[in-house]
Amino acid sequence: xxxxxxxxxxxxxxxxxxxxxxxxxxxxxxxxxxxxxxxxxxxxxxxxxxxxxxxxxxxxxxxxxxxxxxxxxxxxxxxxxxxxxxxxxxxxxxxxxxxxxxxxxxxxxxxxxxxxxxxxxxxxxxxxxxxxxxxxxxxxxxxxxxxxxxxxxxxxxxxxxxxxxxxxxxxxxxxxxxxxxxxxxxxxxxxxxxxxxxxxxxxxxxxxxxxxxxxxxxxxxxxxxxxxxxxxxxxxxxxxxxxxxxxxxxxxxxxxxxxxxxxxxxxxxxxxxxxxxxxxxxxxxxxxxxxxxxxxxxxxxxxxxxxxxxxxxxxxxxxxxxxxxxxxxxxxxxxxxxxxxxxxxxxxxxxxxxxxxxxxxxxxxxxxxxxxxxxxxxxxxxxxxxxxxxxxxxxxxxxxxxxxxxxxxxxxxxxxxxxxxxxxxxxxxxxxxxxxxxxxxxxxx
Numbered sequence: 001x002x003x004x005x006x007x008x009x010x011x012x013x014x015x016x017x018x019x020x021x022x023x024x025x026x027x028x029x030x031x032x033x034x035x036x037x038x039x040x041x042x043x044x045x046x047x048x049x050x051x052x053x054x055x056x057x058x059x060x061x062x063x064x065x066x067x068x069x070x071x072x073x074x075x076x077x078x079x080x081x082x083x084x085x086x087x088x089x090x091x092x093x094x095x096x097x098x099x100x101x102x103x104x105x106x107x108x109x110x111x112x113x114x115x116x117x118x119x120x121x122x123x124x125x126x127x128x129x130x131x132x133x134x135x136x137x138x139x140x141x142x143x144x145x146x147x148x149x150x151x152x153x154x155x156x157x158x159x160x161x162x163x164x165x166x167x168x169x170x171x172x173x174x175x176x177x178x179x180x181x182x183x184x185x186x187x188x189x190x191x192x193x194x195x196x197x198x199x200x201x202x203x204x205x206x207x208x209x210x211x212x213x214x215x216x217x218x219x220x221x222x223x224x225x226x227x228x229x230x231x232x233x234x235x236x237x238x239x240x241x242x243x244x245x246x247x248x249x250x251x252x253x254x255x256x257x258x259x260x261x262x263x264x265x266x267x268x269x270x271x272x273x274x275x276x277x278x279x280x281x282x283x284x285x286x287x288x289x290x291x292x293x294x295x296x297x298x299x300x301x302x303x304x305x306x307x308x309x310x311x312x313x314x315x316x317x318x319x320x321x322x323x324x325x326x327x328x329x330x331x332x333x334x335x336x337x338x339x340x341x342x343x344x345x346x347x348x349x350x351x352x353x354x355x356x357x358x359x360x361x362x363x364x365x366x367x368x369x370x371x372x373x374x375x376x377x378x379x380x381x382x383x384x385x386x387x388x389x390x391x392x393x394x395x396x397x398x399x400x401x402x403x404x405x406x407x408x409x410x411x412x413x414x415x416x417x418x419x420x421x422x423x424x425x426x427x428x429x430x431x432x433x434x435x436x437x438x439x440x441x442x443x444x445x
Contacts (some may be wrong), residue, residue, distance in 0.1 A: 021341070041152035109114045128181065131228060134169050134221045145213030146188040149264040152233055152277035154316075156180045156309040157256055160287055169218045173256035175285035176290070177302060180309045182229035186220040187264035188212030194271045198261050216265060230320040235273060237323045241275035244325035244360070245317065248278040251332025251368065252299045252399075257281050266329075274323075279313050281306035281337060296406055303333050307340040314341065318358055325360040328386070332399070333445065335367035335412070339374070342382040355384040362386040364412070364428070366394070366445050368403050371410040371418035379427035389428035393419050396434050 158178030165171035169185075190213055191198055196214045201207035208218045224232070237243050246267065250259040259280040266277035282302045284293040292298070317326060330338040349355060362385070369378075383389065393415040394400075400414035410416045415432060423430035 012015035046105050078383040089157055128223055128225045132223045134172050136169055136219050146190045149187045149268055151185050151263045152275055154182050154313045155280040156306055157282045169221045170257045171286050172221055175282050175288050177282050177305055181223050183223040185260045187260055188217045188219055189268045189399040190214055198265055216261045218260050234322045236275035237321050242324055244274040245321055245323035246276045246327045249334035249338050253284045253294050253335045255284050255286050279310055303337045305342055306337050310337055311343040328359050328362045331365045333368045335364050335369050339369055339378055342385050346381050357387045360385040361388045363390045365392045366397055369412050371416055374412050374416045375422040379422055392431045392433050393427045394434040397445050
């Protein structure tokens with residue numbers, strides 16, 4: 001599986017989607033420590049502290065504040081996101097909240113889903129009131145032998161309530177659905193590592209603990225209030241050469257750590273020039289048994305429950321990130337979450353309102369969705385959302401072969417006649433990656 005990801009994602013998928021450039025200087029914020037130099041396991045910062053860790057310079061969101069929970073909901077000026085959300089189309093002309101508010105008033109820049117009009121410099125009421133950090137114990141201040149990659153996240157996973165999970169980033173988020181929260185992660189990417197790989201401790205190499213200089217390790221999670229999150233993300237987008245953003249939606253049987261590690265690894269290996277972000281829905285947890293983690297039908301139910309949260313995330317990105325190029329990458333069952341979200345947005349668009357491209361490119365990697373349904377119905381509906389769709393499919397995908405047996409339909413990513421028909425109809429560009437599966441134990445997924 002690592003071999004497939006190395007070739008599929010690092011070489012074909014995201015290199016084509018995002019482009020490559022010279023390696024920039026990389027840096028990451030230091031760990032928060034007390035006066036004795038010890039790492040603080042739970043670091044609660046007020047929003048002014050967390051803002052200082054954002055990019056330097058004047059923040060384009062100085063007027064954004066996180067409202068207190070006791071504040072009344074209000075009337076037509078409510079800061080709640082209307083349901084369904086409105087999507088602001090990314091535009092190079094958007095450079096400040098003032099410009100955003102003025103541009104949002106123009107009907108040709110909003111795809112309205114109904115409800116009250118709402119200015120882009122207002123944030124939803126829900127969210128944390130204070131930032132919270134979860135550190136890996138025993139982490140040294142010095143970062144030797146690895147690059148500390150900072151990635152952004154949105155997740156609707158419920159935190160695991162076990163005592164051990166409260167101090168371990170790997171265990172912190174569980175496999176149940178909870179409220180939507182935002183934040184950042186730090187992931188170690190060892191310098192001595194095969195591109196595309198995510199090395200972990202191996203008993204065969206007498207490795208019994210994670211070493212950030214040898215393994216891809218989730219070092220830190222910081223959950224942020226909504227306003228602080230969008231400020232930091234906007235600052236990172238503003239600092240990128242092309243004002244671009246990549247969002248990754250993982251698939252079946254993937255923990256929060258898996259999603260964070262894969263996002264950081266891909267962004268690092270292709271030298272992505274912009275902030276990378278992932279949406280993690282509850283598809284398994286480190287604390288679950290193998291049988292629970294690999295329960296396909298359970299994950300499918302969780303995927304069905306997660307499309308509304310993904311819609312909220314996409315709405316937030318289009319309003320607050322300032323990105324002029326938004327790339328979406330979905331893998332396996334993550335394609336189901338994504339396509340269901342886009343169909344829901346399409347359903348809520350008022351009749352006669354044209355859909356304009358919200359995204360620069362959408363890459364569907366090994367999509368575990370009904371090929372016939374997509375080619376005959378779904379594809380035409382979601383085609384206007386992006387300037388380009390690309391499907392990566394294989395005849396050697398063992399995981400999708402199993403999906404075919406369970407669901408009784410041909411998956412779009414399991415290369416078949418429907419997939420080829422969709423490419424001929426110009427619904428998407430098709431990349432056949434069957435030849436990349438060469439090892440006996442390689443799932444091809």
